[in-house]
Amino acid sequence: MSDKPVIRKIENPARKRQIAGEVLLDLPDWFGLPESTADYIKDAQALPFWAAFIGEGAVGFVTLTHSSADCGDVHCMGVKKAHHRQGIGRLLMDALVKEAAKQYEYLQVKTVDEGHYKEYDQTIAFYRHYGFRKLEVFPTLWDPWNPCLVMVMKL
Numbered sequence: 001m002s003d004k005p006v007i008r009k010i011e012n013p014a015r016k017r018q019i020a021g022e023v024l025l026d027l028p029d030w031f032g033l034p035e036s037t038a039d040y041i042k043d044a045q046a047l048p049f050w051a052a053f054i055g056e057g058a059v060g061f062v063t064l065t066h067s068s069a070d071c072g073d074v075h076c077m078g079v080k081k082a083h084h085r086q087g088i089g090r091l092l093m094d095a096l097v098k099e100a101a102k103q104y105e106y107l108q109v110k111t112v113d114e115g116h117y118k119e120y121d122q123t124i125a126f127y128r129h130y131g132f133r134k135l136e137v138f139p140t141l142w143d144p145w146n147p148c149l150v151m152v153m154k155l
Contacts, residue, residue: 005052005059005088007095013045019058020044023078029119031078040076047075050095052088059083062092064100071152072104093130101155113137113149127151 010016020041024031031037044063052060060079066072074096079088100107109127112120132151141148 003054005054005083005086005091007050007052007091009095010049010051010061016044016047016049016061017041019051019061020049020063020076020078022058023061023080024076026080027078029117030123044076048096048099050092052079052083052092054083060088060092062096064096066104067108070104071106071108072100072155074107074109077109089126090130097155104155106152107132107155108135108150108152110141110148110150112142113147116145116147124149124151 010019024037024040031040040063043065044061047063047065049061049063051058060077060083062077063075064072065075074093077089077092079092097107109132111123111127114121114124128151130153132153135150135152138148138150
């Protein structure tokens, strides 16, 4: 069995739900609010969905949605903590970007602004390294202790 990650597009809604739940529940520092985590898991069933596998085990996923006819959105992304910093996030983003570029001119992602949680500072560093740039902060879009940073990239 190879330990090299393989990215697969998943079509089955139940499988999407299972993978999203397994991954997000492994990331309580990022997905610690039960209601919003449940929403991500539920939403994943209907969205374009790519999963990263090592052997037969899912170790990460990413979902795509859109905010307009011109802009796709990274809806949710997670890689199990034990597999961070191994290039899996980049492989997932590569799959999503390849698909998004077929119909969108831009891609955006929303995350918690810098300086509030070290985990989200790491997330921002990942997206910046991938090519996203800061667009705007919405201080109360989610709630005052989680200001929403919108990052964008041209596809």
